[in-house]
Amino acid sequence: MNAPDAFALTRAAGATLTEQLAGQFAERIRQRLLAPGARLPSVRDCARRHGVSPHTVVAAYDQLLAQGLVEARRQRGFFVREGGRGPHSAAPDPVLAPAKAAAPPRVAPVDATALIRGMFHGASQLPAPGLGTLPPDWLDLPLLASALRRVLTHGDSALALQYGQPAGDSRLREALATKLADFGVRARASQIVTATGATHALDIVSRALLSPGDAVLVDEPGWAVEYARLTQLGMRLLPVPRGADGPDLNVMATLAREHRPRLYVTVSVLHNPTGHSLSLGDAHQVLKLAEAHDFRIVEDDTYAHLAPNHLPRLAALDGLQRTLYVSGFSKILTPSWRVGYVAAPPALVERLIDVKLLSTLTTPAVLEQAVAHCLEQGSLRRHAERVTARLDAARHRSVQLAQAHGCRFVTPPQGLFGWVDTGVDTEPLAHTLLDQGWLLAPGHLFHATRRPSTLMRINFATSQDARFWQALGAARRASSKQPVQ
């Protein structure tokens, strides 16, 4: 394994094996790759895995204990401490007195950021099957650079030197209104508000439409960042099971009746993590429920450019009356530019702009104009065609490999993500594979409440390496021999 910081100890290093082992666990706890409450491997397992003596492992765990990073539970082993996020927060907070520390600010469930941290981990030179985006070598850097250069040379210089319009660059909003028509969504440019990526658009919508304590329907499994943000803002999550047939409409109706939610947040097309797309019939039923129980819908269409245009959007059926439509360009142009937007009912636009102003004032016009250029010139469309063709081939190969190694797809493989049953708990599996340099997205990260899961999300673009599936297969076999605790 040549990955730069794979979990390998070296006898020639300046630090002792104990120090190296403790240091690597500490780093993983700090990175949230080992979440609070997670159990460290047993001493025997850990010793075997790293080729050291049990004594070395015990000494390393004792160091972690002394640093306040883990706690020992009698007869059960060592567990990552709640709130123990590593050297920073393990040090006593110098400011808050104990009386105040008793009522700490509401923080996101730590689990929920673990996957995001993993996305940025960059630990390995190997492809990352747990990645949430297209890998860099699938993207078109010359396309991006030439669009930016074009704006620098021909753009409106006044726009480059002022805050810009509160709703976002008008050229981009016009181009988006045209693009949305391809999906059957009819929006005027005046209904569109740009944001620092689709995540920011979702954040703006949450803050503009909800108050702490409000109930919100969410798909489960679903996207961890959305759960975490809603929780951090003080909302009550109402998870609705989402399967190959769409959201469970009976559960949704019961929850709506009992909890009077204000909002349903959903990915209709190429849902993350299942890859499922809502059928026309289910879309109609969801809208009827929303009307009957008087909640709004936020449709997160982050994967829009990887799907056929004809797939039904709730915003198209609804005519943007009750639905807000959110999307962006992270999954097709680049995640780095952070260009996203929301298209909303006219009556809500000013409220969304107010929240945008309070959170970031405006958004960078130069990047918005470069995206507009890609839309106007058709270069985005041609790039998306190339990417989807390549993704079709990658999916075919990944599915064959997965199935050959005993994995089962829970929903029919589509789009960027596969939702895969491994038959074993994927949380310890993820740690084993991370030791070998492979980033996994284990199933528990896609649930609103922490629970063991045998599922994982794979990215078809980064799961074509036979070595990954061999490593996974070996880890599965080893893991299924362990007694379930």
Add this chain to the structure above:
Amino acid sequence: MNAPDAFALTRAAGATLTEQLAGQFAERIRQRLLAPGARLPSVRDCARRHGVSPHTVVAAYDQLLAQGLVEARRQRGFFVREGGRGPHSAAPDPVLAPAKAAAPPRVAPVDATALIRGMFHGASQLPAPGLGTLPPDWLDLPLLASALRRVLTHGDSALALQYGQPAGDSRLREALATKLADFGVRARASQIVTATGATHALDIVSRALLSPGDAVLVDEPGWAVEYARLTQLGMRLLPVPRGADGPDLNVMATLAREHRPRLYVTVSVLHNPTGHSLSLGDAHQVLKLAEAHDFRIVEDDTYAHLAPNHLPRLAALDGLQRTLYVSGFSKILTPSWRVGYVAAPPALVERLIDVKLLSTLTTPAVLEQAVAHCLEQGSLRRHAERVTARLDAARHRSVQLAQAHGCRFVTPPQGLFGWVDTGVDTEPLAHTLLDQGWLLAPGHLFHATRRPSTLMRINFATSQDARFWQALGAARRASSKQPVQ
């Protein structure tokens, strides 16, 4: 007046004079330049100002009444309706049933966004004395474009195609750590988290450190966006009077004792709107109060680059123990790029990163690297030297004009902003001058609670036009003849 949409009626237009007048008031209400609760001019005044008959004005006001934008109060005239933000929200909300509408989401006080909307209004070709930034012709577009081109040509292509680091571009964070040393603030790059402008940095800090209901000390007068954001997040504002001698320490001590605030948000250097900078002695006293009453401090150093390096920063005295330091580049490079940051005590960094991830995931690396380039090459420093020299000259001229027209400076003129007493209520004054194409920043916008004010903030860079002061003088004289209601 040749301003494109100055408040001028034309008899040759397709619409009647009544329709034009009503339309222009409606637009101004929608833009929040006429805030809810504001009184429309009397029929006689309005008729005189626009050279139309009183009958035309009555008919126009009736149209606004019919549209739900204003309400008539017996014997008192017409007032902009609370919540009546123009055509969008004046239309009945098609989704929320009355039962739910009774508990609407917490929204920012509308006043607070009025100034921001004004900043983006672009109503006039005239200089805008109420502007919050340097005017575009003071900025250096070739500098920005060449930095961006440099990054496009020589930058790390992998960075352009991935989310980037959660804390922000490491090259920028290193450059910032070096730059902060100029202000006496010692921060390692690992203590710095970048954001979509200083506004976003303040938003991240608020969300990471506070819970709804917490009390927060703020300077008054102060920056409207900060009041509005804290209010929108559910915090209780504790305004501390800020004058030429610094914050009132007695008031601060009393508020701290009685309300146990968690945070004090302040601009130490070139405070907005007073231009005042905190003395070393007052900085020491503020920190002692913070320690005694156990609150943290957020120091917003947005105007850092327009001030001498030697002015004391709270973060420098405190060594970033209890203080978080926020700044950005909107007031020196361009507001359009939205590059800002927070430098924080080590124990808080991970918590800030979590909130950043939940709000926007990451921030655009290409713009952060371009700013880093400007810092590393010294081009930002040279540009700032040119700007401050020009600002010194502009301030000299503006102060002379202001004083010649009977205005008095409440605090000694420094930096970008002057805090000026006009002797008359500046809210109606602002409307009169806006009719003539001049954007004002009236004093009530800088107060946490709405109250009449004879003060206004001027931007020295955009207040050098003698015509502005003549127009202001004439409006003052006319206004001081009106009976105060």
